[in-house]
Amino acid sequence: MKIAFLGPNATFTDIAVRELFPNDEGIPYITIPDCLDAVIKDEVDACVVPLENALEGSVNITLDYLIHEMNLPILAEVTAPIRQHLMVHPDHQHDWQQIEVIYSHSHAIAQCHKFLHHQCKGMKRISVTSTAAAAKYVLEHPEIKAAAIANELAAKEYGLTIAKADIHDFDFNHTRFIVLAKQPIEMVNQTLQVAGNKTTLMITLPDDDRSGALHQVLSAFAWRKLNLSKIESRPTKTGLGNYFFIVDIEMSMDDVLIPGAIAELEALGSTVKVLGSYPYYHINKK
Ligand SMILES: O=C(O)C(=O)C[C@]1(C(=O)O)C=C[C@@H](O)C=C1
Numbered sequence: 177m178k179i180a181f182l183g184p185n186a187t188f189t190d191i192a193v194r195e196l197f198p199n200d201e202g203i204p205y206i207t208i209p210d211c212l213d214a215v216i217k218d219e220v221d222a223c224v225v226p227l228e229n230a231l232e233g234s235v236n237i238t239l240d241y242l243i244h245e246m247n248l249p250i251l252a253e254v255t256a257p258i259r260q261h262l263m264v265h266p267d268h269q270h271d272w273q274q275i276e277v278i279y280s281h282s283h284a285i286a287q288c289h290k291f292l293h294h295q296c297k298g299m300k301r302i303s304v305t306s307t308a309a310a311a312k313y314v315l316e317h318p319e320i321k322a323a324a325i326a327n328e329l330a331a332k333e334y335g336l337t338i339a340k341a342d343i344h345d346f347d348f349n350h351t352r353f354i355v356l357a358k359q360p361i362e363m364v365n366q367t368l369q370v371a372g373n374k375t376t377l378m379i380t381l382p383d384d385d386r387s388g389a390l391h392q393v394l395s396a397f398a399w400r401k402l403n404l405s406k407i408e409s410r411p412t413k414t415g416l417g418n419y420f421f422i423v424d425i426e427m428s429m430d431d432v433l434i435p436g437a438i439a440e441l442e443a444l445g446s447t448v449k450v451l452g453s454y455p456y457y458h459i460n461k462k
Pocket residue numbers: 182186187188189190226229235258281283284305306307308351
């Protein structure tokens with residue numbers, strides 16, 4: 177199988193692909209929407225994209241594309257530990273404190289905010305398309321006093337020297353990635369154990385702006401004892417103050433409880449779309 181990921185080689189998403197699909201071919205794309213488009217256009221069988229980070233929250237571009245631009249089911253989710261390192265071209269390994277500019281993915285920069293604030297005063301931060309793209313750029317530009325924030329695999333792949341390891345602000349730095357495909361696909365590394373199952377719904381509240389609407393929605397889950405592990409709002413992009421809710425239910429789609437909750441929400445005037453019902457996995461390797 178061909179699996180699209182946010183490239184180039186050695187991004188965190190690439191690491192997730194290598195863990196999930198060790199025997200398949202990963203194909204790097206420049207942006208997250210490019211990965212999703214590649215599935216739609218049948219250039220690949222599936223894609224893996226980041227969805228949420230424990231320190232920085234949702235990857236909004238992923239959520240927005242899923243909601244507004246395409247109709248691809250979530251087939252699986254994997255959570256992986258994220259270690260960020262500051263790395264430099266070997267020419268600059270002894271003078272990294274003279275670095276003038278730090279490149280990385282915006283999420284990675286945000287995960288290292290405290291380190292950057294306290295130890296990198298006056299250094300510019302520039303967001304690029306991924307952590308590995310930053311590492312590649314630093315390799316290709318030894319003439320610039322630059323560093324990248326990326327993972328250990330990227331340091332190896334692009335021949336950079338780690339100047340400061342583990343610069344993320346909190347030890348528990350994890351990112352959730354999702355697998356999307358048009359058709360069910362042969363899952364995954366058999367050595368990964370299923371940690372549980374989830375169903376993700378997108379809910380739009382009734383447009384009459386009635387008070388207590390969100391409370392009514394949540395009650396439909398509460399009295400059925402459906403455990404919600406996440407509730408998140410995103411703009412509908414139709415007007416200020418208009419939001420969707422994305423809800424994760426901690427079980428797979430059944431014949432009674434979830435369909436019952438959906439029917440109740442629809443009777444209240446909400447619209448509901450099932451974004452996927454899927455197993456989730458944990459990668460423990462740091
Ligand atoms: O740039 C990468 O290496 C990615 O895979 C993207 C990404 C993200 O979008 O959050 C993935 C995991 C980390 O949280 C940092 C960056």
